[in-house]
Amino acid sequence: YVDAIQGGIFVLNDDNDDKYLEMTACFAYNRRKMQQKRVELEEGLIGRCFFERQPILLKEMPNDYLEITSGLGQENPRNLLLVPLKLNEEVNGVIEIASFKEFEEYQIQFIEKIAESISSTITSVRVNERTSALLERSQVQAEQMASQEEEMRQNLEELQATQEELEKRARENDNITKALEKEKYLLDALLSSIPDFIYFKDEECKFIRVSESMAPLFKVGCAAELV
Numbered sequence: 001y002v003d004a005i006q007g008g009i010f011v012l013n014d015d016n017d018d019k020y021l022e023m024t025a026c027f028a029y030n031r032r033k034m035q036q037k038r039v040e041l042e043e044g045l046i047g048r049c050f051f052e053r054q055p056i057l058l059k060e061m062p063n064d065y066l067e068i069t070s071g072l073g074q075e076n077p078r079n080l081l082l083v084p085l086k087l088n089e090e091v092n093g094v095i096e097i098a099s100f101k102e103f104e105e106y107q108i109q110f111i112e113k114i115a116e117s118i119s120s121t122i123t124s125v126r127v128n129e130r131t132s133a134l135l136e137r138s139q140v141q142a143e144q145m146a147s148q149e150e151e152m153r154q155n156l157e158e159l160q161a162t163q164e165e166l167e168k169r170a171r172e173n174d175n176i177t178k179a180l181e182k183e184k185y186l187l188d189a190l191l192s193s194i195p196d197f198i199y200f201k202d203e204e205c206k207f208i209r210v211s212e213s214m215a216p217l218f219k220v221g222c223a224a225e226l227v
Contacts, residue, residue: 002107004097006077010039010046011085011093011122021046021093049082049094055112056082059102079103083111085119092122 008026013019021039039046049056058080077098085093095115097103103111191198191211198211210218 002097002099002103002111003101004099006098008096009085009093009118010050010096012050012091021050024093045080045082046094046096049084050091053084053086053089053091055084055108056080057103057108081108081111083108083115085115085122087116087119087123090119090123092119092126 006028008023008029010021011024013022019041021041023037023039041047042051045056045058059078077100079099079102081097081099081103083095083097084091085095095111095118097111191209194211195213196211197214199207199214200209202208207218
């Protein structure tokens with residue numbers, strides 16, 4: 001439609017802090033031009049067009065900027081048009097088009113409309129990609145939270161089981177203590193009332209407790225623990 005014979009699209013790569021323009025599509029570029037896929041934001045005509053956010057039209061180009069190679073030989077395009085891929089005030093890249101003929105005003109306007117459409121598509125794609133990335137990140141976080149909640153639930157169940165076990169042991173200890181107190185009470189009553197000699201010795205055969213009937217033998221007035 002615009003009688004162009006060469007062209008390329010350079011899209012802003014802002015995935016990290018090192019922002020630059022990256023050639024993502026081209027037509028009829030030579031090998032040297034193909035290798036220059038990275039353009040800094042203020043480098044050359046492409047960087048200038050991106051920085052100034054305005055179209056650049058050249059009717060005389062440097063001899064080594066672009067060239068066309070065919071079976072008939074080599075020839076340099078005479079006209080170059082660079083248009084920012086701009087939507088509102090956001091610039092997503094630059095489109096570069098070369099031709100042997102001068103660009104007419106209607107062709108320039110057409111390319112500007114095309115650039116705006118391409119920029120709109122790039123913006124939509126980026127929004128969708130970021131939305132998808134955020135959604136994926138949210139899903140990962142939700143799964144992590146669910147895993148943490150499950151772990152907390154298991155820990156709570158284990159803590160509850162431990163608490164119940166401790167309460168059970170406390171009740172058992174309380175019952176044992178009450179049983180021991182009852183047995184001690186019965187033993188004290190027995191030692192105080194029975195006429196028979198009853199005594200307790202330790203492992204070294206020393207008397208440690210005697211009944212009341214044996215108390216006079218140890219010169220104590222009642223059943224007692226002997227040290």
